[in-house]
Amino acid sequence: MALSLVSLKEFQMNLRSLFLQHVGQTSVMPMMLEVAKAEGMYIYDQDGKAFLDLNSGISVSSLGHRHPKVVDAITDQLGKHMHTMVYGEHIHTPQVLYASTLAKALDNGLDAVYYVNCGTEAVEVAMKLARRATGRRQILSCKNAYHGSTMGAEALRSDYEFTRTFFPSIPDVDHITFNDESDLENITHKTACIILEGVQAEAGIRSPKDDYLIKVRQRCDEVGALMILDEIQTGFGRTGHLFAHKKYGFVPDVLLIAKGMGGGMPIGGVVASKNLLDTFTKKPALGHITTFGGHPVCVAAAMATLDVLLADDQSLVQSVLEKEKLIHELLVHEIIQEIRSDGLMMAVELTKRKYLKHVVEKTISNGALIDFFLFDDRSFRLAPPLIITEQQIREGVDKILSACDYAKAQYR
């Protein structure tokens, strides 16, 4: 560790206050977990206390932490080369291997990947692609969706109280209600695209009803709008299928991936037909460029992650539904109203809002990590790594149930 200005001892003693002083924060109450290491299902703090990870860093560490195949792939790639130049100019073996393997696994015409750094950038690219490909301006998204935090992606958020702070936003963005078929008539010949999630995550896990997404697909076809599916949380096995659109039986024009893609490394992708993606190559050329998107070390990690997910006839992905069922069976308490889930993305709704903070904080102090949602203040989030075992599910559920007892006791 390079500590020219502070001694190691002083640094460690003051880690928390130095963190608050020098590292940018997003809330006045950061969780302040001092991460020393993370392995498999557990994150360890500086005192060696283990925390069972029931969040996967919000659906990122689907294979757990430091999966050996991912670590090996990173090490191997580091031994060859790191950044040279990306966005389709230099030929990087990991990029080609990944894109062709993904195309084969998808097997539905989404046969090319434009690599980016994260989910938000994938969303930005998709919005630009839709406007460029259709020559139209209007972009639709769904109420209570979260697609990222940059100006463009933030414009897709329907929460006016939040977004107006940053106005003026990008123009010609409108919102419809997820799962409301009557709202689909707002997708018109003026619409460049609709961007929506496979399962609304931050709204507190709202799955598409019946054939809602198929109806969206049909409406987009009728009016020539692009259907852009954000599978940044739902992708890579989280719903018990490699991708949610496989489960719900349709093919989007553009598929957005990130989070679980990189096995813990930062990467995202815009997946579409090569024909559509090539729109960026002309009028204007360099339609979207990115210095680090598709960094070979990150793609190597993504390749190892995909290999693990595809292995043994996708047995890990297939195990998700049993694990989901077990959690439903075990996680029963008088202050739990309902559990909404789509595979291992779950919202546990409590009978009263006032219990939520107690349950989340106590579960964490009991040694299991759970989290809040952006747009649901009565539920907590469970999104454990897909590798979680039955024993670890029992361990996590026990910690949550004891936190529920604690929360209930606060109001006796």
Ligand SMILES: Cc1ncc(COP(=O)(O)O)c(C=O)c1O
């Ligand atoms: C559905 C969805 N889309 C997009 C994003 C943005 O991804 P990132 O944080 O990697 O930029 C997120 C992040 O939470 C997300 O949940």
